[in-house]
Amino acid sequence: MENGLSVKGLRKSFGDRAVLNGVDFSVGAGELVVLLGANGSGKSTALRCVVGLAEADEGVVSVAGRELRGLTGAELARARRAAAMVFQQIHLVRRRNVIDNVCAGGLAGLPLSRSLTPALFPKDLRERAMACLDRVGLADRAKDRAGSLSGGQQQRVAIARALCQGAKVLLADEPVSALDPAAATQVMELLRELARNDGLAVAAVLHQPDLARRHADRVLGLLHGEIRFSTRGSDLSDVDIDALYAPDRAVAV
């Protein structure tokens, strides 16, 4: 899928526990897709397999039109850089300033000699990082220590870092679980804008069906490592939600 994400037949076991049982989904450029599912249903593992934080046993993943199967070494790393992931636990260097944290997203594309210390970050990288910070509405906080920002602002800095990496596919694993409702809405609106206005393919794992209904173009329901349903966000029903979180009740009704 051109500039989007495509996952086909993804299987993953940890020991004898099968966690993903042949997961197929795609996220188009310009689309915000939310993955819902009970604890342990395999949501994080699916995203982690895309960025290489977990190794799939089987399956074909394409990122921004490039199939990863068969790629190795630097070529695989380059293809994977088209996807970036943000997490509930925001991984910023808290004592460094915001702009340095965002620059870190662009470092993988630099020769090592130019990436060792922030003082050596090239001007073009700093300018790109600044544009990314502006995109998430935090240009005025560039010089502040990352640790001095609120949780919601830090999550937006992490998203700016992903943009600075040049990601076309943005994966977000519970990006708003630690945020208050206003900050959560702001981050979800940002993710949606990045899809709609900037053409990114965005996949977010959430535990809040109401946020999925409000913000997602499409919702995928994951149950026991399989996609149970795919529906428009605005069409997400209580029956869909019960199918994921209370499957016994859903069967009984």
Ligand SMILES: Nc1ncnc2c1ncn2[C@@H]1O[C@H](COP(=O)(O)OP(=O)(O)OP(=O)(O)O)[C@@H](O)[C@H]1O
């Ligand atoms: N590195 C690992 N080693 C062993 N088991 C793992 C590992 N990572 C995940 N698992 C197991 O895989 C299953 C799915 O985990 P995963 O984190 O993908 O689920 P999830 O749907 O994201 O859950 P949650 O909503 O709780 O984050 C769980 O049973 C988990 O214990």
